[in-house]
Amino acid sequence: MSDNTVPRTDHVFKLLVTGPFAAGKTSLIQAVSQTPVVGTDVDTTGDESDVKSRTTVAMDFGSYSLHDEAGDSDVRLLLFGTPGQARFRFMTEIMKGAVDAVVFVVDAEATDTHTEAGIAMRALLADIRVPVVVAANRCDDPAEAARLARQLGALASEAAVPCQLIHPDSARDVAIEALLSVLDRLERADVVFLEPLQRVIELAGAA
Amino acid sequence: MTLEREHVAELFGLAGTFPRPGWVVLDAARDHRFTGELIFDVDPEVRVYFERGTIYLAERVTDPSLGARLVDAGALNAAELEHGSMHVGDAEHLGRLFDRVPSVDRQTTLVVTDMMNDTCVSWLARQHVRDVTSHPYRHHPAGVHRWQLPDDAIELQPGDPLPPPAPTDTPVEIALPGSVFAGSPLEQDPLIHWDEPSWLDDRTLHTPACEPAPSPGVTETLPAGDWADDLERTGLPEPDADPLTPTATMPALPVQPPDHFELIWPSGEIDDHFPDSVDTHDDIDRAGPTARVARSSMAPAETSTPADDAGLWDVDTSNPSFGPGEAVAHPGAATEPDLAEPGSAGHDTGTATDDDVSLSVRRAVASIETGSLAARRRLADTPQADDSSRGTDIVVPGRVATRTEASLWNATRAETPTAPSVFDEPDPAPAATVARLEPTATGGVDAADAEPTRVSALRRLIGGLRRR
Numbered sequence: 001m002s003d004n005t006v007p008r009t010d011h012v013f014k015l016l017v018t019g020p021f022a023a024g025k026t027s028l029i030q031a032v033s034q035t036p037v038v039g040t041d042v043d044t045t046g047d048e049s050d051v052k053s054r055t056t057v058a059m060d061f062g063s064y065s066l067h068d069e070a071g072d073s074d075v076r077l078l079l080f081g082t083p084g085q086a087r088f089r090f091m092t093e094i095m096k097g098a099v100d101a102v103v104f105v106v107d108a109e110a111t112d113t114h115t116e117a118g119i120a121m122r123a124l125l126a127d128i129r130v131p132v133v134v135a136a137n138r139c140d141d142p143a144e145a146a147r148l149a150r151q152l153g154a155l156a157s158e159a160a161v162p163c164q165l166i167h168p169d170s171a172r173d174v175a176i177e178a179l180l181s182v183l184d185r186l187e188r189a190d191v192v193f194l195e196p197l198q199r200v201i202e203l204a205g206a207a
Numbered sequence: 208m209t210l211e212r213e214h215v216a217e218l219f220g221l222a223g224t225f226p227r228p229g230w231v232v233l234d235a236a237r238d239h240r241f242t243g244e245l246i247f248d249v250d251p252e253v254r255v256y257f258e259r260g261t262i263y264l265a266e267r268v269t270d271p272s273l274g275a276r277l278v279d280a281g282a283l284n285a286a287e288l289e290h291g292s293m294h295v296g297d298a299e300h301l302g303r304l305f306d307r308v309p310s311v312d313r314q315t316t317l318v319v320t321d322m323m324n325d326t327c328v329s330w331l332a333r334q335h336v337r338d339v340t341s342h343p344y345r346h347h348p349a350g351v352h353r354w355q356l357p358d359d360a361i362e363l364q365p366g367d368p369l370p371p372p373a374p375t376d377t378p379v380e381i382a383l384p385g386s387v388f389a390g391s392p393l394e395q396d397p398l399i400h401w402d403e404p405s406w407l408d409d410r411t412l413h414t415p416a417c418e419p420a421p422s423p424g425v426t427e428t429l430p431a432g433d434w435a436d437d438l439e440r441t442g443l444p445e446p447d448a449d450p451l452t453p454t455a456t457m458p459a460l461p462v463q464p465p466d467h468f469e470l471i472w473p474s475g476e477i478d479d480h481f482p483d484s485v486d487t488h489d490d491i492d493r494a495g496p497t498a499r500v501a502r503s504s505m506a507p508a509e510t511s512t513p514a515d516d517a518g519l520w521d522v523d524t525s526n527p528s529f530g531p532g533e534a535v536a537h538p539g540a541a542t543e544p545d546l547a548e549p550g551s552a553g554h555d556t557g558t559a560t561d562d563d564v565s566l567s568v569r570r571a572v573a574s575i576e577t578g579s580l581a582a583r584r585r586l587a588d589t590p591q592a593d594d595s596s597r598g599t600d601i602v603v604p605g606r607v608a609t610r611t612e613a614s615l616w617n618a619t620r621a622e623t624p625t626a627p628s629v630f631d632e633p634d635p636a637p638a639a640t641v642a643r644l645e646p647t648a649t650g651g652v653d654a655a656d657a658e659p660t661r662v663s664a665l666r667r668l669i670g671g672l673r674r675r
Contacts, residue, residue: 075671153279172673
């Protein structure tokens with residue numbers, strides 16, 4: 001400890017990466033994580049095998065650590081990824097506790113998943129009061145990403161990031177945007193997280 | 208034979224008048240107390256469902272299902288919808304939603320549904336309707352009409368507020384029964400005379416209306432009372448004895464003075480010794496015996512100051528470190544009144560402080576204060592050398608600090624330019640801010656102090672990710 005007035009404290013920030021099936025959640029975690037991602041991927045079956053060969057059935061876990069040169073404290077970023085299938089949604093219920101932000105990944109081109117994704121996202125935001133960032137995968141247009149986020153139920157104050165999660169840099173931009181949302185919440189005492197009904201009114205007013 | 212479209216239009220008095228504004232049709236359906244489904248030919252098509260002229264659901268054909276919209280609105284979650292709905296064919300029936308999932312907030316669900324209906328109906332009212340198709344007594348396939356409870360079927364749970372009375376209900380007049388003593392002189396006397404004879408005795412009427420209260424601690428006998436009092440003292444006559452022969456009079460029972468009471472402590476100790484007389488004074492006897500505690504337990508009169516007169520229960524609202532309603536003693540008082548033990552220096556044993564009532568109440572107050580104010584003050588008054596386990600900066604503790612919106616961290620940050628490089632190098636401002644916060648009146652590090660370091664850590668993390 002270099003300074004007696006400030007005790008050594010390790011800070012941990014947790015991001016929940018969730019979204020529908022085959023949206024790019026595992027790719028995002030793999031791009032950000034320094035450590036090998038702890039995954040629970042298995043071979044897909046049925047119709048899902050037409051989309052991709054393997055899928056997450058329990059969780060993905062990745063981490064990113066930053067050691068302070070002064071040795072005062074370490075900062076760790078933990079990324080928890082959820083399965084995308086509705087039948088594994090109970091894992092989201094387990095992992096959503098004590099997270100600092102939610103990254104909701106959605107494939108902008110898989111329009112057939114957007115309705116279900118919107119339901120899942122709003123159900124999630126009804127239970128937790130943390131910043132949410134909508135990562136519009138396979139999308140390059142910020143306006144299109146914002147439109148998709150509003151369609152899913154995100155408020156205008158909630159970030160929407162167009163990204164290509166197959167590129168690690170783009171994935172890190174999403175993580176940075178989520179952390180900036182956390183920073184904004186820490187620094188602004190006037191940020192009020194809306195109740196579900198308030199969100200409906202806000203969305204209706206925006207429409 | 209089915210009801211043709213023209214017949215329904217005639218029923219509403221709208222035959223041959225289309226296109227009409229939507230509100231005209233809605234008003235006609237309401238006026239006719241229509242029950243069923245009306246399909247409005249607008250773009251997109253709108254279906255409105257009525258129950259005796261009241262709209263309970265309105266939706267466009269392009270809308271998602273009602274359950275999905277309720278989940279979208281946050282009134283339900285997906286699990287509640289899954290458990291609460293019954294799938295009959297292609298229909299998602301929600302009529303038993305509240306029965307199948309009691310945890311669903313019925314009021315929220317109804318309010319959200321009403322909001323969606325209002326949005327749709329208000330839009331429909333502004334449209335020009337090309338035609339209307341009606342299906343009397345056809346309800347929405349989701350069974351939403353079952354959500355509408357009749358007024359007399361409201362089920363109240365324990366703790367729920369009572370529903371408002373119907374407008375036609377007459378208020379219930381609660382009147383006290385007439386007094387059986389009407390006209391009696393006793394009824395006109397508002398005072399209660401504990402030791403007076405019974406009203407059944409004629410002699411009562413000749414007694415003075417208000418007698419002086421007996422002196423405390425003086426045992427006295429009951430005055431001559433009614434026949435019941437005599438029976439208590441003489442007892443019943445023997446069965447074979449002459450009822451006219453007076454029986455032996457039993458000794459009078461002692462009657463405790465009305466202000467005699469006992470203090471039973473949790474340990475089982477009983478304090479029942481109280482002085483025979485109570486010194487009263489208009490200035491100090493503010494609210495009975497306990498009111499004298501603050502004054503009598505103060506420092507001697509020659510050292511008393513006006514500030515000391517504030518007493519134990521006065522609240523110093525000018526000091527921001529104390530919350531409203533928190534009992535604090537004057538910080539400058541050398542001998543704290545609530546902590547001075549009986550017989551200690553400054554305790555005047557020759558005055559009213561000998562009052563055992565005062566002492567008993569003081570003990571109770573001191574017991575309450577031991578865990579909070581007194582303990583903290585003792586901790587602060589203890590010399591630092593006596594306790595090596597304590598920190599270096601011990602100040603007089605007050606209320607636990609609360610974080611305000613305009614924290615020092617925010618003030619410091621406002622002066623710090625927010626450039627991209629702020630993520631590359633650790634910001635020295637947080638450490639300086641924490642150092643400044645150390646000697647505050649909080650006497651320790653609270654949650655608000657840890658936040659700047661967390662913000663700093665988060666900035667470093669963002670910077671690290673950007674450099675990567």
